Amino acid sequence: MIDAQYLLSDADVARFIAQGYYLVEPALPEGLNEEIANRLDELEENPGDAITEAVPELRQVLDHPTVRGVLVSLLGAGYEVQSHRHWHCKQPGSGHMQWHQDSTNSRDVRIDRFLGLFYPREVTADMGPTVIVPGTQFRNAPTDRMATYTNIRGQVPLVVKAGTVAFTHYDIWHGTAANRSSAKRHMIKFLFRRTAPSEGPTWNHDPASLNRPTNWNQKDGAEDVNNILTFLNPLGVSQSDHYKERAIRRRCWDQLMGKG
Amino acid sequence: MEQSNLRSQGPARQRLLYLHARTPSVFSDILGLTRVEPVAGFRAEISAQVQDWPYSTVHDAVVDGWQVVQFPQHQAPFDDCELDLVGYEFILQKMEVIEE
Numbered sequence: 001m002i003d004a005q006y007l008l009s010d011a012d013v014a015r016f017i018a019q020g021y022y023l024v025e026p027a028l029p030e031g032l033n034e035e036i037a038n039r040l041d042e043l044e045e046n047p048g049d050a051i052t053e054a055v056p057e058l059r060q061v062l063d064h065p066t067v068r069g070v071l072v073s074l075l076g077a078g079y080e081v082q083s084h085r086h087w088h089c090k091q092p093g094s095g096h097m098q099w100h101q102d103s104t105n106s107r108d109v110r111i112d113r114f115l116g117l118f119y120p121r122e123v124t125a126d127m128g129p130t131v132i133v134p135g136t137q138f139r140n141a142p143t144d145r146m147a148t149y150t151n152i153r154g155q156v157p158l159v160v161k162a163g164t165v166a167f168t169h170y171d172i173w174h175g176t177a178a179n180r181s182s183a184k185r186h187m188i189k190f191l192f193r194r195t196a197p198s199e200g201p202t203w204n205h206d207p208a209s210l211n212r213p214t215n216w217n218q219k220d221g222a223e224d225v226n227n228i229l230t231f232l233n234p235l236g237v238s239q240s241d242h243y244k245e246r247a248i249r250r251r252c253w254d255q256l257m258g259k260g
Numbered sequence: 261m262e263q264s265n266l267r268s269q270g271p272a273r274q275r276l277l278y279l280h281a282r283t284p285s286v287f288s289d290i291l292g293l294t295r296v297e298p299v300a301g302f303r304a305e306i307s308a309q310v311q312d313w314p315y316s317t318v319h320d321a322v323v324d325g326w327q328v329v330q331f332p333q334h335q336a337p338f339d340d341c342e343l344d345l346v347g348y349e350f351i352l353q354k355m356e357v358i359e360e
Binding site for chain 1: 278288295304305
């Protein structure tokens with residue numbers, strides 16, 4: 001069981017569905033981030049999936065209630081931390097990485113798996129941050145066809161404090177900026193998965209929230225599920241695309257509510 | 261005099277501008293921008309800095325002298341449920357003598 005204070009709200013869940021990411025800054029033990037970053041600095045080769053054996057302190061991040069609260073909220077109490085994980089070290093002087101979606105173009109609009117990106121060291125804009133494009137997680141776009149995009153309005157560089165975990169939808173468009181600093185930019189990627197279909201909300205759900213009428217005055221500024229799912233348009237895409245997004249978001253929400 | 265200067269700097273080269281607009285209209289807002297300069301070693305790259313684009317629409321770029329060389333394809337198949345790429349791609353060029 002996890003204390004309800006760590007679970008997401010209805011609005012948090014709706015924003016994750018619409019934007020495809022959610023950031024947390026767990027209150028990790030003092031010195032842990034530095035210890036992890038220093039150990040990563042000293043690694044001479046990439047241990048691949050064995051990164052948690054090479055740096056066992058990472059398990060404290062996975063076990064932190066703030067992290068677990070997000071996972072329980074979105075994947076249920078039986079969520080699985082998959083064996084695949086990876087240390088991404090962006091070396092000083094390395095160039096940018098082109099936009100891409102991971103894996104092949106068999107996209108899943110259900111929230112059954114997503115990534116957790118842990119940054120043990122502060123990431124500044126010149127350190128080659130991961131850059132994500134909110135709202136693109138439902139797009140089925142072969143990576144080759146993204147090659148003529150460079151900067152996209154609404155893209156979000158993950159310029160974050162040490163200890164931040166960015167939960168990102170598996171299919172969100174992502175890349176990196178160049179690292180022009182003298183520091184290594186570390187990121188550990190974890191993959192999380194649902195193990196059983198949702199039978200109902202596993203976050204701090206308020207049933208009344210679904211009965212409130214859509215607020216056309218505040219639109220996506222309202223902390224309300226209906227408003228967020230209906231109006232949030234992080235890139236300012238066309239009406240046609242936005243209507244399709246709305247339909248997919250509703251299917252995601254219904255699935256998480258145990259109706260899908 | 262001006263012509264002789266041009267000769268000394270070589271022929272005009274093709275600058276490219278990929279603009280991804282919200283709709284196929286040249287008046288709609290731009291969602292994506294890639295500039296390709298005809299200079300050896302040039303690479304367009306994703307930036308973590310605040311975006312400061314010179315144009316808000318394709319029309320703005322045309323007013324500034326860019327010529328559209330490829331318009332988005334209206335006859336392309338579409339799906340009314342699935343989503344794919346962001347925006348509609350216009351490719352523009354400007355022929356200019358480049359000083360290196």
